[in-house]
Amino acid sequence: MADTAELPVRRRREGGLIRTFRRAPLVPAAIMMVMATMAAGAGVLAPHSPVAIRMDLALKPPSFVEGGEPGYFLGTDPLGRDILSRLMHGARASLLVAGLSIGFATVVGTGLGLLAGYSGGSADILIMRAVDVVLTFPVILLALIFVVTIGPSVWVVTAILALVLWSRFARLVRGEVLSWKEREFVTYARATGASPLRIVVVHLLPNITNSIVVLATLQVGFAIVVEASLSFLGAGIPPPAPSWGGMIASGRAYLETAWWLVVFPALAVALTVLSFNLFGDWLRDTLDPTLRQL
């Protein structure tokens, strides 16, 4: 058979998974681990309550700076709340929103992309038209409308992100399906009487999984940025619950006297997003070098 190279569904790399991940970019991976640990263990790891008000400790600089309060490593805000503890709980909120919205968008977007790509016809036209409309919508403004009409909450932010993100997955998956579905192994499967559902799930989906994983990783940064932007505008996670964007917004008024209010949450957003993007780039180059467009 001429096309044996096409037959195996999964490409095996030499040395397997562990050797592949040994070459992962170390610093971004470490930062991602730290953020994930902070997010998962915020309840246990945080030295103070993120919302406990201590007016006697208001606006203390970080403990490593002159005048700092021991036990408050990154200082306190105007209400005497511990910045480090708020950062940790903010990480939990950010990653929760990112994870939930991307999870939902992956499932829905992949499903619709498979449908559009494999069935073609009117379903394809309808789905892709919807993708085009969603892609031209200004995300932040859309979110502002929802927030004014419904009110800010974690769920509104998550829903809006999911609403925007599914289109990116649908477009990617559709394109991949189009490039795979004319291959011979699909034709053979069809000839042996496999149902469309079986062809899509068993024969096409495994070949697309890598691209989906890469796209999902690259979207984490985007999701975190949108969440932080909305919280910064007062349209994201409602105070007093801590969020990185909200901390930056409330610290802005104290920029000239208390730099630590803004610098640490800003660095948290910057480092997390940079890490996820660097890691995503590496993942793309490793798993799927053809995905240059992402």
Add this chain to the structure above:
Amino acid sequence: MARQIGMSVVQALVTLWITTVVIFLLVRITGSPVDVILPQTATSEQREATIKRLGLDRPLAYQYWLYLSRLLQGDLGRSYTLNADIGPLLRDHFWNTFRLASAAMAVGVTLAVPLGVLASVSRGGPLDKLASIIALGGMSLPSFITGILAILVFGVWLGWLPIYGAGSWKHFVLPAVTLGWFNSAGILRLLRSGMLDVLGSEYVKVARAKGLAESSVLWKHALRNAALPALTFLGFSYGILLAGAITTEVVFAWPGLGTLASDSVARRDFPIIQAVTLLTSATIIVINLSVDVVYAMLDPRIRR
């Protein structure tokens, strides 16, 4: 080509129309518009009057028709918190946003074009590395984060530049540079990969073989052909700048559309947000349309 442009125009109009429907329905789905339009302290007589005035007791289709016909006559409604017509308000803020977006665009192009071309020539060299770091930073870091850190360093600590507001040219520097950096990232990446493709092509070899100066080969022959994807991106990102610079405008207290939208959220001034959303969607659609048209004129391959 005329037929293609006509198709694009029709598509753009359809998208714009869908946008008006979505915005119209959003308020109706999520509750009574009266609750959104009137402050919470409104009396029941005021509610009755508003329902009458807005025709909310009429069928939904009629209400939409009313909304659309007023819109087509240029009537964007009144803000209830500012006690002003939205039209002139929108025009002033749009002008400020437009000036900032154009400045950011200029910064982005000035940074990205030389760097993108030179990076492609010295592939893997120090300049290429610098370019990829700038591109990665620009793509990853949201402008309001780099903006607020820049305000802290250059405004508060060094005292070189004003920290917020608009007025002199000095007020432009920080917001234009932070937005321009974000903007340059995409141009840089596209230009670099475009140049790498073009530099290996036959006609560049011919241009070199016939003894043209290397600078002429690079900046005239190669750049002209490599620039097309970057040019498309430039158009799209101009639309994004006009629409999506909300957080950056807020950080710098720049009196543009973004600040207007954000302030209106705080005051729950729904008519303004509705108008801003429609205006920015329309701007994006118009710019995308012009990009399509320009692209069709520049690239003979898609000219039919």
